[in-house]
Amino acid sequence: MTVRFNLNGQPRAIEPAPGESLLDALRERCGVTSIKDGCQPQGQCGCCLALIDGRALVTCAIEATRAEGREVLTLEGLSSRERDVVSTAFAAAGGVQCGFCIPGIALRAKHLLDRRESPSRDEIARAIDGHLCRCTGYAQILEAVELMAKAWRGGAMPEPAGDGGVGKPLARYGGREQALGLRPYVADMQREGLLHGALVLSAHARARVVRIDTSKAKSQAGVRAVVTAADVPGERWYGLLSDDWPGFVAEGEEVRCAGDVLAAVAADDVRTARAAAALVEVEYEPRPPVLDPEAALAPGAPRVNPTHPNLLSRSVIRRGDAAAALAASAHVVSGTWRTQRVEHLFLEPEAALAEPLPDGRLGLYTQGQGVFDDRRQVARFLRLPEERVRVELAPSGGAFGGKEDMSIQAQTALLARVTGRPVKLVLSREESVRMHPKRHPLRMDYTAGCDSGGRLTAVVARIVGDSGAYASVGGKVLERAAGHACGPYRVPAVDVEALAVYTNHPPGGAMRGFGVPQAAFAIEGCLDLLAKKAGLDGWEIRSRNGVGVGDAVTTGQVLEKSVGLRRTLDAVKDAYYVARTAGKAVGIACGLKNSGIGNGVVEWGRCRLVVERDGSVSLYNGYTEMGQGLLTVLVQFAVEVTGLPASLFHPKVDSTFALGCGQTTGSRATLFGGRAVTSAARKLRADLDSGSRLPDLAGRVYAADELVDDTTALGADVPKIKTHTSYGFATQVVILDGDGRVERVVAAHDVGRVVNPLLCRGQIEGSIHMGLGYALTEELPCEDGMPVTHSLRELGVLRARDMPATEVILVEEPEPEGPFGAKGVGEIGLVPTAAAVAGALDAYDGIRRTKLPMKDSPAARAMSVGRIRRPRGDWR
Ligand code: FES
Numbered sequence: 001m002t003v004r005f006n007l008n009g010q011p012r013a014i015e016p017a018p019g020e021s022l023l024d025a026l027r028e029r030c031g032v033t034s035i036k037d038g039c040q041p042q043g044q045c046g047c048c049l050a051l052i053d054g055r056a057l058v059t060c061a062i063e064a065t066r067a068e069g070r071e072v073l074t075l076e077g078l079s080s081r082e083r084d085v086v087s088t089a090f091a092a093a094g095g096v097q098c099g100f101c102i103p104g105i106a107l108r109a110k111h112l113l114d115r116r117e118s119p120s121r122d123e124i125a126r127a128i129d130g131h132l133c134r135c136t137g138y139a140q141i142l143e144a145v146e147l148m149a150k151a152w153r154g155g156a157m158p159e160p161a162g163d164g165g166v167g168k169p170l171a172r173y174g175g176r177e178q179a180l181g182l183r184p185y186v187a188d189m190q191r192e193g194l195l196h197g198a199l200v201l202s203a204h205a206r207a208r209v210v211r212i213d214t215s216k217a218k219s220q221a222g223v224r225a226v227v228t229a230a231d232v233p234g235e236r237w238y239g240l241l242s243d244d245w246p247g248f249v250a251e252g253e254e255v256r257c258a259g260d261v262l263a264a265v266a267a268d269d270v271r272t273a274r275a276a277a278a279l280v281e282v283e284y285e286p287r288p289p290v291l292d293p294e295a296a297l298a299p300g301a302p303r304v305n306p307t308h309p310n311l312l313s314r315s316v317i318r319r320g321d322a323a324a325a326l327a328a329s330a331h332v333v334s335g336t337w338r339t340q341r342v343e344h345l346f347l348e349p350e351a352a353l354a355e356p357l358p359d360g361r362l363g364l365y366t367q368g369q370g371v372f373d374d375r376r377q378v379a380r381f382l383r384l385p386e387e388r389v390r391v392e393l394a395p396s397g398g399a400f401g402g403k404e405d406m407s408i409q410a411q412t413a414l415l416a417r418v419t420g421r422p423v424k425l426v427l428s429r430e431e432s433v434r435m436h437p438k439r440h441p442l443r444m445d446y447t448a449g450c451d452s453g454g455r456l457t458a459v460v461a462r463i464v465g466d467s468g469a470y471a472s473v474g475g476k477v478l479e480r481a482a483g484h485a486c487g488p489y490r491v492p493a494v495d496v497e498a499l500a501v502y503t504n505h506p507p508g509g510a511m512r513g514f515g516v517p518q519a520a521f522a523i524e525g526c527l528d529l530l531a532k533k534a535g536l537d538g539w540e541i542r543s544r545n546g547v548g549v550g551d552a553v554t555t556g557q558v559l560e561k562s563v564g565l566r567r568t569l570d571a572v573k574d575a576y577y578v579a580r581t582a583g584k585a586v587g588i589a590c591g592l593k594n595s596g597i598g599n600g601v602v603e604w605g606r607c608r609l610v611v612e613r614d615g616s617v618s619l620y621n622g623y624t625e626m627g628q629g630l631l632t633v634l635v636q637f638a639v640e641v642t643g644l645p646a647s648l649f650h651p652k653v654d655s656t657f658a659l660g661c662g663q664t665t666g667s668r669a670t671l672f673g674g675r676a677v678t679s680a681a682r683k684l685r686a687d688l689d690s691g692s693r694l695p696d697l698a699g700r701v702y703a704a705d706e707l708v709d710d711t712t713a714l715g716a717d718v719p720k721i722k723t724h725t726s727y728g729f730a731t732q733v734v735i736l737d738g739d740g741r742v743e744r745v746v747a748a749h750d751v752g753r754v755v756n757p758l759l760c761r762g763q764i765e766g767s768i769h770m771g772l773g774y775a776l777t778e779e780l781p782c783e784d785g786m787p788v789t790h791s792l793r794e795l796g797v798l799r800a801r802d803m804p805a806t807e808v809i810l811v812e813e814p815e816p817e818g819p820f821g822a823k824g825v826g827e828i829g830l831v832p833t834a835a836a837v838a839g840a841l842d843a844y845d846g847i848r849r850t851k852l853p854m855k856d857s858p859a860a861r862a863m864s865v866g867r868i869r870r871p872r873g874d875w876r
Pocket residue numbers: 023036037038039040042043044045046047048049058059060061
């Protein structure tokens with residue numbers, strides 16, 4: 001059937017497939033890229049918004065045939081001034097991080113501003129309630145819409161952000177284009193002869209695969225290839241730290257979790273590929289899944305992963321005689337704290353594009369957090385030398401740790417090799433939830449003691465983490481939980497053990513905070529309980545125990561520099577006591593977070609500055625951008641050193657140079673990448689100082705490879721323990737209103753040096769948003785090992801109207817090992833949040849909650865999300 005409508009003022013006629021959504025029709029048949037697929041067909045993220053006959057509607061939930069005779073407007077159809085207002089306002093306010101959600105929100109803002117001249121902040125928040133942003137915490141989005149409002153009817157345009165170096169404003173690199181949907185994510189990329197991929201995922205958390213029959217799928221018109229384990233030419237098993245994860249599960253083997261891949265299809269279009277994938281017949285012999293980590297460790301438990309016993313890792317820290325110290329303590333508290341499995345819910349589901357290149361190499365566009373790790377694993381999978389695979393980082397629509405492991409890169413690359421054509425594979429939201437590793441659920445048994453003055457004497461902690469079916473970085477997450485088990489406090493005697501355990505749940509892996517938010521929830525709970533026994537308030541007990549220069553943290557590392565905890569405590573002191581005096585329920589918690597993986601791992605920062613013939617400078621580095629603003633701050637370091645304008649620098653992340661640094665993880669990219677850029681920029685500066693002009697230097701490459709190899713392994717018997725290069729510190733205060741809702745969060749953070757004030761604030765606000773969801777509403781429960789929901793609202797990520805007022809206070813305690821004093825800020829923002837909320841709730845209703853999310857609380861009930869109504873889907 002032909003559907004005729006006007007798109008952005010132009011007549012269009014399309015022939016959609018039966019049941020095709022308007023979103024798919026606009027993207028695939030009309031080339032509109034400002035509308036994105038974040039959750040089709042749920043209609044819950046707002047990324048696919050269009051104005052249809054003037055009504056703001058999500059296009060993923062509408063059949064394309066309903067466009068007949070209508071006027072459809074997307075961001076592409078705005079006037080050039082309106083587009084200018086949108087892009088300038090979002091760039092000036094810092095309202096763009098990964099950018100995936102922004103075009104939809106910007107169009108919603110236009111819809112609002114066409115009707116309301118000066119909407120209040122509340123009205124704006126309510127207007128964008130149908131939109132989800134996982135990055136920003138919404139505050140800078142609301143500010144961007146306020147800036148838009150001022151300019152909308154011909155008022156002055158927002159001031160563009162500056163062109164500055166370190167500590168000065170600089171608009172996010174590419175932020176203006178992202179706001180308009182002009183920077184292509186993988187799903188937006190097109191190629192001549194492009195094929196589309198689809199996967200067959202396991203129907204069980206644990207079962208033996210008896211038979212995989214692809215014959216029906218192969219016989220479908222438009223299907224170009226169906227591949228299984230038998231088609232993998234190289235090493236089928238891969239992994240970041242352990243090769244325990246098969247790209248395809250073969251006949252005769254066990255599937256181990258909901259995200260296991262049995263087969264992959266390449267076809268002429270997405271619908272054909274997905275329909276063919278549904279025709280792949282898999283015969284299973286179901287087996288009882290191993291779901292309880294304690295049971296998985298019991299003698300005789302079935303082995304989850306054939307490459308390793310069920311105990312994935314054991315991290316131990318012992319200092320002093322904890323048992324004796326507890327026996328001599330004036331006060332002792334004990335308890336079990338439990339945290340939940342959490343879905344990253346980055347707005348852009350995983351996508352990859354692989355293509356044969358004219359020079360015979362395989363090109364791979366990935367949004368992974370470590371493109372060189374992707375290349376290494378894909379090359380082994382295909383049995384190719386690494387130099388035969390060219391990787392390039394595509395703009396990433398958010399990651400938060402969930403894109404460290406391979407997802408679909410290897411399967412996409414194999415389909416491209418087999419067909420000899422470009423292949424693009426994009427996961428649905430449901431597939432995304434099933435495939436990538438989650439935040440670990442931990443059980444934490446703590447006992448802590450203090451003297452009569454409230455000074456900590458000892459901490460004993462036994463931590464068990466559910467790492468799911470594959471190692472990912474689970475062992476390291478538990479190592480990090482152990483290493484942060486005592487929080488930012490002086491504890492003379494420490495006895496900590498943390499176990500990572502294989503089960504048939506979705507894998508546990510990296511997620512913002514990497515085990516530290518879990519440990520913080522437990523140790524901060526202990527502090528609150530001890531404070532009550534010692535007759536102290538929450539601020540005072542933290543003040544008496546907080547670390548300073550010369551004190552040891554959990555691992556035994558004695559801090560020598562850049563310890564801003566005291567200043568963060570002082571920064572929130574008034575807010576804490578004023579609210580208490582006013583009779584409010586108040587909670588407080590502190591946090592520390594490593595910058596740099598450390599623990600004996602050799603790390604690098606690498607950079608190449610290449611002076612191009614057009615007078616620009618390409619800035620290559622080995623770490624990835626995923627919305628956090630890395631590329632922007634790297635430019636700022638280069639600007640600061642060279643004195644050249646920011647507009648001359650063009651950041652690039654690809655395999656042109658051998659710049660592999662591993663994953664962007666551990667809050668280390670600014671620290672180490674910045675050091676490398678600074679070092680390379682100094683070489684360029686030296687040439688400029690010696691009289692060369694930039695055009696004279698065309699073709700020069702300024703290289704810097706910064707080696708960091710001075711950290712020590714956990715438990716190493718060395719004279720001087722240095723488990724991490726640096727630590728960030730924070731104190732947060734959470735204040736409830738009279739109904740027990742979160743009214744305000746005050747967050748003071750020691751960031752070393754503020755490189756970009758707007759981006760730095762945005763990182764912390766976004767983390768607090770994630771921390772509040774972690775505290776109150778977010779979880780991914782499973783039944784028989786399978787996730788019970790992939791609904792965005794049920795998963796519990798907070799909406800704009802759920803967010804309280806947030807005040808961020810930036811403290812600068814320069815880090816001598818960081819570029820211009822900077823250290824990592826990407827993760828610490830949510831480390832103290834859940835514990836501060838728990839403290840506030842205790843002050844409100846006298847209930848000490850030790851299990852996340854705290855859905856039984858008035859603060860959670862006040863949120864608009866997080867109600868899981870019923871288990872969904874029969875996976876068998
Ligand atoms: S893709 Fe339509 S609302 Fe999410």
